[in-house]
Amino acid sequence: MMAIGAGRLDRKITIERATYAANALNEQIPSWGTFISVRARKRDLSDGERVEAGQVSAALISRFVIRSSDDARTVTPNDRLTYGGATWNIQGVKEAEEGRDRFIEITAARAAD
Known part of the structure; x- marks a missing residue:
C-alpha cells in the first residue's frame, strides 16, 4: 500500500460533535458544532439504491x-x-493500514444526489 503524503490529504473535512440541551418539554435536543477541521x-467505496417501506433511497459510502x-x-x-456541503453519517472509525498511530480511517455515508 502506498504511503500517504501531505499532498494526498487533498480534501478539507469537518467533524461535528453534538451537545444536548433540554427544550421546553425537557426533551434532549442535539446541537451540532465543529469539533475538528x-x-x-477521500475514496468512494460504493453507491447504490435500496427500497425500504416502499421508498427508494440512494446512498454514497466513502472512506476518509x-x-x-x-x-x-x-x-x-x-x-x-x-x-x-453535505452531512455524512459516520459508520465506523479505525486505525488505517498506512501506519500504526499515524492515520485514522473514517467510513461515512450520505444520501446520494
Whole structure:
C-alpha cells in the first residue's frame, strides 16, 4: 500500500460533535458544532439504491483518511462529518493500514444526489 503524503490529504473535512440541551418539554435536543477541521484523503467505496417501506433511497459510502491526533482518536459514530456541503453519517472509525498511530480511517455515508 502506498504511503500517504501531505499532498494526498487533498480534501478539507469537518467533524461535528453534538451537545444536548433540554427544550421546553425537557426533551434532549442535539446541537451540532465543529469539533475538528482536518485535511483528508477521500475514496468512494460504493453507491447504490435500496427500497425500504416502499421508498427508494440512494446512498454514497466513502472512506476518509485523516492524520491521527489526540482529538481524531476520539471520533466515533456518534459524531458526524461534513464535506462538500453535505452531512455524512459516520459508520465506523479505525486505525488505517498506512501506519500504526499515524492515520485514522473514517467510513461515512450520505444520501446520494
